[in-house]
Amino acid sequence: MLIVLLPEQPLLAGATDPALHWWRFEREGRCLESGEDSLNQLRQRFSGERVRALAPASVVNLFRVRLPAQRAAAARAALPYALEDLVSQELDELHIVMGPRRAEGRVSAAVVSHTPMQSWLEAFRQAGMRLEALLPQAALHVEESPDQALLVMPSPWPEQQDQVLVLSAIEEPVLLDRSLASIWITRRLLALEPAEQKLSLAGLSLEELGLTLPDTVEIQAQPVRDQLEPALQRALRNAPPFNLLCGPYAVSMAAPPWRKMRPALIAAGVALALGLAWLTGEHLILAQERDSLRTEIDRLFDRGMPNARRENPAQQFRQTIQGGAQVDPDSGLGPLLHAFFSVLKEHQNAQVSQVRGNLDSIEVELKVASFSELEAIRAGLAAQPGLTENLEGADSENEGVTARIKVQRSGS
Structure with a gap:
């Protein structure tokens, strides 16, 4: 949170951007740093910070008035007329904000001219x-x-x-020039009953204020305490009283919609980055597998069809397997596979688990329903001209028979 103290002079359009006092607080309320910079410099340094401003006391007047109405809406409507005799300007030239009710039953109010309000808001708008x-x-x-x-x-x-802070039990706080403080204090004291005429001074003397008071006024001295830090802490509250940005100047104190969505946007960005990283990794893995598979296909083509020109190995293998059933002993691995699968297609329940082979023979591991079906497959292979078959092993299982058959060319 950034707290900015506005200057007493209005921020005019086109004028030099004045340096403003500012304080930056963390979420827990601890002051992190402070300084003096223009609004444009503050925007560059703290572009993402929430900003609240303090209107100078010389421009904003605070009052307490009695209102007969108890309902907030009725009190707010009656407030301008209760202040009419206390202000020097026309009511339509003033921005009036109702504050909380005080302990003595009166209602507090803040009054400021529209001119400085418009200049302040325009300066912040131009600064972005x-x-x-x-x-x-x-x-x-x-x-x-x-x-x-x-x-x-x-x-x-x-x-x-050169100013003093005057606090009263029955009036709103006032910041006055020392030259005017004596008149203001004397008038307020004399308006009290003699028993209530008490004045406490903290770090000041009557001579410094130019005060000459009657003997009926009781003077007390108090120690000086740091009042700046507690005041700034009150400006950080979620619903501070006297927020002048109401009525025609109303804005939402809630965070902008994008700020509320920032955690979700960050999570979505992280998920998107992880998704892209995963897709990139998958692409690299698949590319490596593709290249490895192509290399293996080329190697098998060169071994199985050594006399053929390699153009499209997969299509050439398919054409060779779908060719005639006669086996050419010198034509490579393709005829062996074709001869085996031409027999196996007659047995729909047979399943091939693994095929290993070279130019002269292939070894097939398959699963069939029974030993009788296994013998039928072996008989079909034995009937193929130029081939011999050998049963390498067979195991009976609950769901059928697992066997390994070796098929090779005659004379190999």
């Missing part, structure tokens, strides 16, 4: 960055407000050392 939330800077300190009166401390934000 998707902004998922826009939060008022001062609203991040509301949980640090005291239970009573006022708490004043130096601003924890970078390059805002």
Whole structure:
């Protein structure tokens, strides 16, 4: 997550891209790094990061008002009219966002002009960055407000050392210039009952603020604590209050559709890569087997048909086997195979398990239904002119008889 602090000056189109303070957090909320870069530089460095921006307190005003309506829809409709006497601009020039109800029953609200809103969003659009939330800077300190009166401390934000953070039990947090702080604080204190006029100072003195207060105001000193890190942690929450990207500026805080599909896309890419690798491996294996088979066919052709010209060995073997039944003793292995299978085709139940041979003889291992069928096959082979057959072995099994027959040319 990338948190960007917007400048007090509007981001004008065509103007120089200013350097913005930023902080980058990991998923668990630990700050990884921070710096100061322009939006274009941030896009180049963190193109895949989710981005939230903080609207400066000098541009966004925070209020608390009483609304009679209890339903959220009715309260949201009545809110602009409750703020009408508190703002100096026309209501149609303002973007008003209703915040949560506070403990005292009043409703919080954030008010900002449409002009800076449009300039901020246009700057992010031109930089090619998707902004998922826009939060008022001062609203991040509301949980640090005291239970009573006022708490004043130096601003924890970078390059805002001339400002003070004023926290109130009954008002929204305010970041003020030190020159204006005395007027604002004095007015808020005098509006309280004498028993409630209390002022806590953390790291500041009355002289530094230019304050001259009556004796009825109780002054307390408090230690200075780091307020920046807790404020940034609140900006990381899943549903932060006062998200200004609502109404006409509404955007979904959900991740883009492609980001939700990223695990599935990665898995699909891995599966596709594995599939391509497997197909490539299979192709190489089949190519090797093809080349080996072609070599073996050529070798068998040269041995079985030594006087024939090799053109298409498989077709030439087929033609030789389908030729006449007469055996030419000098014609190679083909006539032996033809003579054997011409006899075997008369016995449909016989199955050939293995064939081994050379130019002069072949040895066939086959399975037949019975010894009588085996003897019929042997008789058929013996009737072939120019051939002799020998039974090399026979075994009886539950499903038939397994035998090895050797067929060779007469005189071999």
